[in-house]
Amino acid sequence: MAFDEKKKITLKSSDDEIFESILFDLILAANYLNIKSLLNLTCEVVADMIKGKTPEEIHKTFNIMNDFTPEEEEEICKENQWAFE
Structure with missing residues (x-):
């Protein structure tokens, strides 16, 4: 080989x-x-x-704690909507 x-x-x-x-x-x-x-x-x-992993799966894989509030997450998703298309 x-x-x-x-x-x-x-x-x-x-x-x-x-x-x-x-x-x-x-x-x-x-x-x-x-x-x-x-x-x-x-x-x-x-x-x-x-x-191919969801953000939640990535958090679990790398032991990343999500410290955003639901409101902050929603705002981030709105600001970066292009990435979710």
């Missing part, structure tokens, strides 16, 4: 938290050290983790 071929990695749910922590540390390190190829690869992984 060639070096540039992509392999899919299947993680157990118990590995998710550790993987995400390492992934974000890698992104920060790659950015700080200006390693473009590693930065691109790790950002691609995050993009793949987000693709």
Whole structure:
């Protein structure tokens, strides 16, 4: 198999938290050290983790707390309606 071929990695749910922590540390390190190829690869992984998910699913995946009030959320949706079309 060639070096540039992509392999899919299947993680157990118990590995998710550790993987995400390492992934974000890698992104920060790659950015700080200006390693473009590693930065691109790790950002691609995050993009793949987000693709096709609802905002609620993304919040759950990355343990993001939604601290907007319903009114604030509605206002944000109105301001960015183009993104929901």
